[in-house]
Amino acid sequence: MGPLVARLSRAGRWLRQADRAHPWMLDTALLALVFLAFCLPDLLHGDDGDGPRRFRMAFARLPIAGMLALQAGLVVPLLWRRRHPAVAFAAVTGAFVLQFGLGAALRADVALFIALYSLALHGLLRQLPWACGVTAAAMVLVAVRSSAAVSIGDALFFLFSTATAALALGLMVRVRRAQLAGLRDRAARLEIERDQRGRLAAAAERARVARDMHDIVGHNLAVIITLADAGGYAGVTSPERGREALHLIGETGRQALGELRRVLGVLREDSSGQQEGPELRPQPDLGDIGALCEGVRAAGLDVVYRTAGAVEALDSGMQLTVYRIVQEALTNSLKHAGAGTRVNLAIIAEHSRLTLRVQDTGGGGDTRGRERVNEEGHGLVGMRERAALYRGSLRAGPDGPGWTVEAVLDLTPLEGAG
Numbered sequence: 377m378g379p380l381v382a383r384l385s386r387a388g389r390w391l392r393q394a395d396r397a398h399p400w401m402l403d404t405a406l407l408a409l410v411f412l413a414f415c416l417p418d419l420l421h422g423d424d425g426d427g428p429r430r431f432r433m434a435f436a437r438l439p440i441a442g443m444l445a446l447q448a449g450l451v452v453p454l455l456w457r458r459r460h461p462a463v464a465f466a467a468v469t470g471a472f473v474l475q476f477g478l479g480a481a482l483r484a485d486v487a488l489f490i491a492l493y494s495l496a497l498h499g500l501l502r503q504l505p506w507a508c509g510v511t512a513a514a515m516v517l518v519a520v521r522s523s524a525a526v527s528i529g530d531a532l533f534f535l536f537s538t539a540t541a542a543l544a545l546g547l548m549v550r551v552r553r554a555q556l557a558g559l560r561d562r563a564a565r566l567e568i569e570r571d572q573r574g575r576l577a578a579a580a581e582r583a584r585v586a587r588d589m590h591d592i593v594g595h596n597l598a599v600i601i602t603l604a605d606a607g608g609y610a611g612v613t614s615p616e617r618g619r620e621a622l623h624l625i626g627e628t629g630r631q632a633l634g635e636l637r638r639v640l641g642v643l644r645e646d647s648s649g650q651q652e653g654p655e656l657r658p659q660p661d662l663g664d665i666g667a668l669c670e671g672v673r674a675a676g677l678d679v680v681y682r683t684a685g686a687v688e689a690l691d692s693g694m695q696l697t698v699y700r701i702v703q704e705a706l707t708n709s710l711k712h713a714g715a716g717t718r719v720n721l722a723i724i725a726e727h728s729r730l731t732l733r734v735q736d737t738g739g740g741g742d743t744r745g746r747e748r749v750n751e752e753g754h755g756l757v758g759m760r761e762r763a764a765l766y767r768g769s770l771r772a773g774p775d776g777p778g779w780t781v782e783a784v785l786d787l788t789p790l791e792g793a794g
Contacts, residue, residue, distance in 0.1 A: 403455050410454065410490070414483035415447045435521070436479040443482065446475045450487040457494035462503050465491040469510055476514075476521050488514065489542040496546025504543075511539050587758040588700070598707045599628050602675040602715060624674045631671070661695035662687055662723070665702055669721070672706050676715025677736075679706070685725030694785065697762045698723060698732055701770070704759055705734035705781040713738050713779065729768075730785045738778035759783065 395402045419440065438446070449471030453464040468491040475482060488511070495507050519531035603621045660668075662683075669679040690698070702721065709719050719736045756772050759781070763770040768785035 399458075400455075403458065406490075407451055407454050410451050410484065410487060411447075414486055415451060418443060418447070418483055435481040438478075438480050443480075446471060446480065446482060447484045449474070450482070450484040454487060454490060454494075457491060458498050461491075461495040461497075461499035462507075465495045465499075465507055469514060472514055473517065476517050479521065481522070485518075489538055492539060493542040493546040496543050497550050508543065512536070515539060583761075587761065597632075598710045599671055599675045600625050600632075602710060603628070624671075628671060659692070659696050660699045661692060662690065662698060665699060665721075665723075668699070668703060668706065672710055672719075675710055676717075677706065677710055677713075678716070678718040679721060680719070681721045683723045683725075685730075687723055687725045687730075690725065690730070690787075694730070694766060694787075697766060697785070698730070698783075700762055701732060701759050701781070701783050702734060704755055705772075708755060708781075709734070709736040709779065717778075725787070728786065728788050730787055732783040732785070733780065734782075735775060735780045736778045738776070 391402070450468055453467035453471075455464075457464040468487050472485060472488045475485070492507065492511055496504060499507075515532060515535040518535060519528045522531050603625045665681065669681050673679055702723075706719065706721075709717060713736050717736050717738065719734065722731075722733045724731045724733075756770070759772070760770045763783045763785060766785040766787075768783060770781070770783045772781045773779070
């Protein structure tokens with residue numbers, strides 16, 4: 377049965393493709409089939425029909441011309457049964473009623489059931505009630521006309537059963553096609569949603585990489601520029617301090633390069649899933665904030681760092697978020713407040729929240745310009761996005777002559793997190 381079903385399925389697909397390419401082909405083939413199976417026997421047998429004598433005596437005998445005319449009226453409208461099913465049904469019904477009004481019976485009367493099937497399949501559902509009423513009236517007319525050959529009850533049972541079968545088959549195929557169309561539409565929507573999720577994930581990953589690179593490059597370049605300016609000035613008056621500045625520049629550059637490798641390392645995986653180059657270290661955490669403070673101290677900031685609460689118990693994602701916010705805030709203080717500025721850095725973990733505060737004393741700069749520069753770039757936007765990942769908030773703005781960045785992160789586990 378498997379090969380047979382496969383062949384039938386291929387044949388069905390071929391027919392559907394051919395029908396879409398040549399829509400008149402299937403209708404013409406159906407008309408030819410009806411003519412060969414039902415019209416031609418009446419034309420060949422003529423008055424010597426092969427039905428029961430009692431049945432032949434109950435109906436009038438038509439000449440060939442009249443028979444051809446009635447057969448054309450029954451069969452030709454089937455050509456537009458799919459494009460205009462209601463018109464085709466009305467035309468076939470009219471020829472059917474005219475034929476039995478003349479007291480004749482033809483095998484081509486099967487066209488009425490084909491037209492009813494086509495109306496149920498392709499027509500408007502609101503047209504079915506009147507079509508069923510017209511069909512029922514036509515069936516009663518046929519039963520009365522054939523009462524001399526068969527009882528009215530038997531005739532009505534046969535005719536109504538055939539009409540009901542045609543109507544039910546058309547509705548069943550219609551419902552099945554609607555279900556298949558719904559499934560295809562759902563599959564198309566799911567495919568679109570899958571592509572959209574992929575694009576959103578890629579966009580989120582690009583935004584994450586952009587934030588990390590901004591934090592890494594912005595902070596370390598700010599430190600390097602400050603050290604380079606200080607080293608150039610000290611090279612004239614104090615060569616030893618100039619060499620120390622160059623050494624710190626090298627250390628800061630190597631640290632920046634290592635962090636960039638960590639951020640971009642996932643993009644350099646080969647087909648086997650192994651990463652190229654040296655083994656990558658973990659992302660920074662709260663334990664690296666001390667080294668971060670040392671770096672900005674070397675660049676001229678006076679950083680006072682303190683913690684309170686069980687900050688070491690925070691998960692790695694939370695620690696990375698805190699580190700990046702601190703890094704960006706210290707970078708802003710270094711760029712806008714300048715060397716010699718005092719910065720108070722506090723990280724306080726309480727029962728359900730973590731408070732991070734970076735407050736500098738300012739360097740006499742324009743705090744409004746400082747806020748505008750931060751808002752236009754990735755600075756404050758990136759910090760707010762990181763805080764939002766942990767249902768937190770971030771406030772940044774002038775505080776007296778200086779500037780304060782304060783982030784509050786929610787430490788409450790999400791429901792269902794296990």
